[in-house]
Amino acid sequence: MLSDWLQKHTPRLVTPQCHLCKLDKCPSDTHPRWCNSCLKLFEPVPRCQRCGLKTVTTVEQCGECLSKPPPWHRLYCVGDYTFPTAGYIHQMKYADKFWFARDLSKLLASRIEEPASLLTSVPLHWQRYIHRGFNQSELLARYTAHELNIKNAVLFRRTRSTVSQQGLTKSARKSNLKGAFVLKNLNFSATDYSHVAIIDDVVTTGSTVYQLCQLLLEVGVKRIDIYCICRTPEPSG
Template structure:
């Protein structure tokens, strides 16, 4: 089995290309695998700090959050669910390109100002996990935790298999998640972040936030790769 040292030596000999434009990268190689030119696609834009949706300028809470505040304190994301970022997520989730998780985590880590004390992730039901073989949110969370130097713990278990949330309205998503999750043990940290790959209505993480807050957690943040507006009800 090749050691990390040998693998690194081989990588140094091979040409590396930008994940987006496919042009050759110059050394030192960026951890994200994206050249300086294409990095502009991932430049931060003004967002509501609470819900993460785009706003005309950076604000702590948008009007919708003031009327209907989410359970979490703050949401950090890389960008909206659109190319080229959406392609990264798709490659990880559906093409089993597991190395994309660390590259996505690099992009996300750049956004986080004050990391939570513990990072966790949205769980899969065991049946779906067996069929897929991995949890993309867990892969991102564990890579992100290493970069931020904080522990990553599995704090939830999905006790009921549910249809996929994609394509459901906000009301249908909430009904779909009823009694679907439980805590996976004792919670000791007072500031926890939940990692998800794509956040739309936020119904899943809202439900998980409620479990943490009921267990005594004081503050919950959301770390996601893509934030996209919810579909019409």
């Protein structure tokens, strides 16, 4: 009986499966989590390189960025907040599957052509940190910095708790975050790190990273990039 069970289940135990399609992975598969077929679901699409939103063809700056440029220089992302990326973000944040940060970071790092010399993350308020047990952006920063072989540091602190940004309009998001962050590392020197990247799991209106960019610009940082897993079109309003 035991030998029959082993013959039936041993191949399944030693042969890794693709996390999406559940089929056995092949030796030629390039990612430890997904097979090459499912990996195509994460393939990049044309975007504005400045704001990261979808465009017909890849452009350095879309019309909106030309008229109202954001404070950052370049935005890198894996995709929009849709299947399958959205599911992994949701599981990572709300189902305690924090190990997905490593897999998503590997995808993100493969898109970044000119890495910053320093990578930092969007901070959580301490109350939310205690409730969740970890900061997903900080985890993404740690793994992405490792993939890119660059330094990772915590530069910001959240000074007050705010309501969730999800579902708010662009103007409401901006008002919600006003004065919510400060520069934590007072010894940070823009002379040593003139090119800094900020990472977050999802960027929608950009209100959060906008506030953090202003803090870096005030201390003399010359170039700021944004790294994120999902770049989602902003809601109307």
